[in-house]
Amino acid sequence: MSRPGIGSEELERWTVEARQRSLELVADLDDDQLMGPHLDVINPLLWEIGHAAWFQELWVLRDHLGRDPIRADADELWDSIEIPHDDRWDLPLPDRDETVDYMRRVRDRVVEVLRERGQGDGELRYRARYAVHHEDMHTEAYTYTRQTLSYPPPALSFVPEDGGAAPGGGPLDGDVEVPGGAFRLGAGRDDGFVFDNEKWAHEVELEPFRISRAPVTEGEYAAFVDAGGYDRRELWSDEGWAWRREADADAPAYWRRRGGEWRVRRFDRHRPLRPHRPMIHVNWHEARAWCRWAGRRLPTEAEWEAAAAAEPDGSGGLAAEKRSYPWGEEPPGPRRVNMDWRRMGTVEVGALPEGDSAFGCRQMLGNSWEWTADTFGPYPGFERDMYEEYSEPWFGTRKVLRGGAWASRSRMLRNTFRSYYTPDRRDVWAGFRTCEAAGARGGGAE
Numbered sequence: 001m002s003r004p005g006i007g008s009e010e011l012e013r014w015t016v017e018a019r020q021r022s023l024e025l026v027a028d029l030d031d032d033q034l035m036g037p038h039l040d041v042i043n044p045l046l047w048e049i050g051h052a053a054w055f056q057e058l059w060v061l062r063d064h065l066g067r068d069p070i071r072a073d074a075d076e077l078w079d080s081i082e083i084p085h086d087d088r089w090d091l092p093l094p095d096r097d098e099t100v101d102y103m104r105r106v107r108d109r110v111v112e113v114l115r116e117r118g119q120g121d122g123e124l125r126y127r128a129r130y131a132v133h134h135e136d137m138h139t140e141a142y143t144y145t146r147q148t149l150s151y152p153p154p155a156l157s158f159v160p161e162d163g164g165a166a167p168g169g170g171p172l173d174g175d176v177e178v179p180g181g182a183f184r185l186g187a188g189r190d191d192g193f194v195f196d197n198e199k200w201a202h203e204v205e206l207e208p209f210r211i212s213r214a215p216v217t218e219g220e221y222a223a224f225v226d227a228g229g230y231d232r233r234e235l236w237s238d239e240g241w242a243w244r245r246e247a248d249a250d251a252p253a254y255w256r257r258r259g260g261e262w263r264v265r266r267f268d269r270h271r272p273l274r275p276h277r278p279m280i281h282v283n284w285h286e287a288r289a290w291c292r293w294a295g296r297r298l299p300t301e302a303e304w305e306a307a308a309a310a311e312p313d314g315s316g317g318l319a320a321e322k323r324s325y326p327w328g329e330e331p332p333g334p335r336r337v338n339m340d341w342r343r344m345g346t347v348e349v350g351a352l353p354e355g356d357s358a359f360g361c362r363q364m365l366g367n368s369w370e371w372t373a374d375t376f377g378p379y380p381g382f383e384r385d386m387y388e389e390y391s392e393p394w395f396g397t398r399k400v401l402r403g404g405a406w407a408s409r410s411r412m413l414r415n416t417f418r419s420y421y422t423p424d425r426r427d428v429w430a431g432f433r434t435c436e437a438a439g440a441r442g443g444g445a446e
Contacts, residue, residue: 005192008118011128012111014411015056018135019107022049023100025142025154033151034096038089041427042145046099047078047088052138053103054078056131059386060110064127070105081389129193130387136409140429143341143407146267147254148427153267153344164343166351167335171276172214175436176360178307180208181317185302186379187416191324196385196392197378198416204302206318210436211299211307214349214362215370216290219275221282222262224290225251235292240285243424253281253426266345276348278368279431284399284423287371287432296434298373301400301418303435308357308364308402309415324414326357326364332410337366339410346406361433365413368431369401376400376420398422405429 006014026034026045034046043051054074061067069075075082077091094102110128118125146154183206187198230250233241243249251257254265255273263270282290291297299307306318308326313319323329327336336355338347346367356362364370376391376398384392398420404413407429421428 005125006129008114008125011118011125011132012114014132015107015110015114015128018132018139019053019103021139021156022052022103022135022142024156025139025146028155029151031096033149035089036145036149038086039148040085041425042148043085043141044089044093045142045145046093046096047091048138048142048145049103050093050099051078051080052135053106055080055134056110056128057106060124060127060131061106061113063386064124065113067109070109071102074102126193127386130385133193133409133412134387136412139409140405140407144428150265150268154341156341166338166343166347168351168353169276169348170350171217171348172350172362175210175212176307177210178206178208178303178310178359179312179317180206182206183302183306183310183318184320184322185305188322191414191416194416195418196383196390197376197418197420199379199383200381201416202380206302206306209299209303211303211359211361212296212433212435213360215278215368215431215433216287217275217349218264218273218277218279220294221252221279221290222273222275224293225255225262227293229289229293232293235289236285237288239423240289243283243285247424249286252279252286274348276350277346278349278363280346280368280405280429281426282431283426284371284421286426290432291434291437294434295437297437298371298432299435301372301374301402304364304370304372304402305415307359307361311358322415323358325355326361326415327355332365332413337404337410338363338406339366339404339408339413341407343406364403365415366404366408366410367406368403369405369408369419369429370403371430371432372400372402374400376418394420401430 026049035044036042057070062069077093113124114128143154182203184201185204186201187194188201229235230244236244255262256270262273264273287298309322311319311321325332332339334342336352338352349363352363357364375396377395401419401421
């Protein structure tokens, strides 16, 4: 199925909106908060917002159109490949006003060239869209940086017409059965804009499997914690146990016990545990340990994508056609997904039934990222995109996540999108759903 791209007018709107969202996400922070403490898992926000504009200028205006840089020192300030992470707090960064001025000037020039020549320049549209999605990834990062640093939730300009309410709610128990057979993993050549690590669709053979209808919830994860799961060596891999000991972790990030009950920090406030919300801020090691405790396992990314995108063929197998989104081809909307900051946090796993996949899995896009079992690597025939550092340097060192979270952009994600983090990261909006482990019906576990 051929899926058309977007025109230059829509790209103009996206370019303006992405920059507005970046600025809104830091507008209430003072100068000290914009720099923040020196931590391995975050960037100084003042540097990061400038970097997003620099990336856009580099790939759209300079590399493609041959324009001179707006700032002569831009590469020395914001080139993420050349500037080591630890050095970003010590750069002679321009102040907030200068940075914002640079961001707006880049935006305005990109909008201008899209208006002048975008309709007839497919490469320009591709690069402009790539830069928008790069900024989309950073706006999610600005949001989890605010969580990491206990800043208050951001105040955004849009107000949802429905007040942010999500249809449905409560728990969603049980598994669905997905038949085995041939499945084409990855994006097809007619799928429109995709990133290099999605290229290209290739056939894999799946065994029949059972996968949970919903992600693991806070209540389900609390049972593992209360059962001493963090102290049981047999539940953890060697790498996971080494992480747990080094991190001195005895509970999930942002959890604390008060008066015999768990409370969870969201941004700058602690709230009671919400048993039917998806578990987030757990890393891959923690997800694996929970699975062993429960007699479950993480899905492979091929299983995850099949549960999200495939359809039954009517004869006990998988149809050849895949869906762009779990529900079909209609673009994401608030009755199907919890994305785009619309609800400023997760919703209960039973919410949004209109977003179900063909097999009955819910919230496979949005709400919380989901760890898979697989190490991030290339698909057969991998070819780098223009931005060579997007995927290839990280092969073999990260684990694959799928699906997106409540602060992800719905315009960027679809069933084939792959994200990746190191297995120790638990600052991101990541949780997990699970599969029946091999031999589980007979009492075995992973």
